[in-house]
Amino acid sequence: MPIEFTLNRQPVAAPDDKADMPLLWFLREDLRLKGTKFGCGIGQCGACTVLANGSVVRSCLMRLTDAKGLSIVTIEGLARDEQHLHPVQQAWIETDVPQCGYCQGGQILSAVALLERTPHPSDADIDAAMTNICRCGSYVRIRKAVKAAALRSKTTQL
């Protein structure tokens, strides 16, 4: 029985002999979707963050079999198309957040999940939700961008 789930709004079927493979490696190596990054392999750093039914998941810890039936969104699937970036992506551009850029896909998805749940987060909400490591230390701009995205979403449909 193939493992079936939805990935970036498209159906995906993975062979069941890969049941124990982490979703991260299935995305990166089998599907060649490289936006989901390998950082630590133990769910600490958040570089591999994806959304599963709208919630944040560390894809390095999610076995493929556990993705069955879920709707997974990776950073590649966040924007509808080149012309319609997600408000969080737009806020990231506006705030010019990235330095090396490696962690930012995961940061953006964490912010998306936060704002879905809490459209107008307090600083404490941001502190609690944004647990991904940015090795370059872009945290001040990440906080700014989350707030900018919250303002944007007042006028833009998320």
Place this chain on the structure above:
Amino acid sequence: MRPPATATHLDRRSFLKASLSAAGALLISIPLPPRSSLAARTAGASSAWCVYLTLHPDNTAELMSPVMEMGQFMRTTGPMILADEMDLDWSRVTVTKDEPVRMIRNDTGEVAYEFGQSSAGGSQTVRNNWDYMRRAGATVRRMLLEEAAARWQVPADTLIARDSFVIDPNGDRRLSYGELAAKAASRQVQPEQIELKQRADYRIMGKDAGVVDIRDIVMGRPLFAIDEDYPNALQAVIERAPALHAEIASYNKDAALAIPGVRHIIELPRKVEDHWPGGDAQVLAAGIAVLADSLWAAMQGRKALQAQWKNATTDDSTQQIQEFHRLVAGNGVANKLVDDGDVDAAFATADLVLDHTYEKPLFAHACMEPHNCIADVRSDSATVIAGHQVPHWIAREVELIAGIDALKVKVIGKRMGGGFGRRSELDFIREAVTLSHRIKGPVKVTWTREDEIQRDFFDAAAVMRVRAAIKDKRIVGWQHRQAQTRGRPEASDYFPAKVVSNYRVEQFAATSNIPCGPWRAPTQLQWAFATESMLDELAHATGQDPLAFRLQWLQPYREYEIKNWAAKSIHSGRMAKCYEAAARLADWKRPRPKGTGLGIAGHFTFGTYAACVLEVSVGDTDELKILRAWGAIDCGFAINPNHIRSQMEGGFVDGLNAALFNDVQVSAGRVVNDNFNTLRWMRLREAPMSIEVEIVDSGYDPTGVGEPPLAPAGAALANAIFAACGKRVRRMPIAASFKI
């Protein structure tokens, strides 16, 4: 303060190489004469510089950055310099994604960059490319002006270049660079007609620009070497000796080969060589490589090896730090590296002597992108794809390992997921090249996070005993006595050398086997921690405000000749202005609530001055909270203020992380804390809520910003904690003494 004269001398040998592409685009490469001796030394004496520029008929321009990106923003800053001198419309500029590294052999047969300095490190890339990029841009602008002048039959000097067009102000007409490019290519421009723009005329530089790759980043497009797929490459992971110097004892080859997809098991020998900052070090661990059809299969094969090891060293980082304390506290003779004035006399006649000892542990790099490298070594050529700070070394390594002429090695530089000095090491390159050479096919090596931290080249642990002498409330003598994990004793004038006239530095030779290497602003954070903590202690001991004490001490404001990392002089007035500006932003004199305090610290290195003020609160039971920060930087002319602020923010956070948390422990030759569950790393909630930055424009030529902002963070934190609660912290990691 009078800025030094800008080097605008144009060499007669300046010329362009221009050609037409099949699509009608103008391709220009611009070799220029040799650069300064310093840059030539680090680059391996390159003889020419080059930038690649393509002007398309649709009036867009494509530039190749001279230096690859690792988060230091050079892919934005470098092209900005050229585009401004060329009067390009910045919105029509794109930057090529990959950077093939062009190489030659220099006069002594060493591999060197054919054009310019493509290495990233030492906060040098702006310094080294400033004149070159401007001259290149001005030359191309002149060619375009002359071509337009010829078409309109008017003198070139009556025309102006603006936003990718040449405009005739008298004739109400204009021609796009795209239209002019093809013919302009054949124009010979006289060097004396090439004029650099005045700063007042800059239209791109001096204004905020965003990351050129930002859309690709936020959309998750593949930009990094780890994202690269290479046709038919086998995926390799390597089980390396977990402890220093260990050799293979046994492993289960059959079990690994039994994993579906596993193709080869290859032993890799240990390698020891002289390594910065001095002495023999293990630069490559003994390892067992598992090569497989997929990365997942290789990882399973690695687990199946069940490798056992023997003959490890007994290095213990805690014991070594204890030994450093014994050394600096004792009377043993250390290497005297600097001995200015009469230090003994200054201490003998002092009113007050403070004598304190400061400690820092081993720092890990933890580049966010784990190391990786693709190598395809053929019989007489090779391709290597990697993110590396010193890409021409890769070709040299291929030659050494596989016997292939380095100039037949194609090196593709990719964006780096962090560098911090670690990506100037060659271990992951050597592994991939060795394996590809062995199997005669392409290989991609991928490290795990544990591999990366276990096999790091750390920032050395150090214990620093600082004695300072005060007479009439002024500093009259300073002695810095240090022992550290590794480090060849070399004289270097760290701030405040020369500013204090009776100044001595003593350093013990190192005996540890723990490998060390360049770590963002090597050794600067520890020096600033010791120096700026001591300055604070002196201020408090003499009843003076820490800011006022520093400002008074730095007078008279003047330039001192020094030998410091890429700097020949330090100006105490520029340092003072940074302290003042950071303090002004922080509203330094405003009283804070009980338990809240401000700490100030500054540092000078790589030609740049940075100071910061940090606000923290400390609770009754030592709960530490980082609140806000303010910083000021004097890096000469601010090419891109946005990214200078960004480096100040990120560098300061990196420094705070190092001071609070970065603490690698080695026991029985083996790293104990090798991932983010045991090696704590700063998250957003622990970072300052805001960091406000002022850029102090002193009018000097631009200097680098990648490293200087980091250095003052540790001392600013220690000083803020003292201001908040009266406890003096002299030991990093600071989180060990507080609840955070």
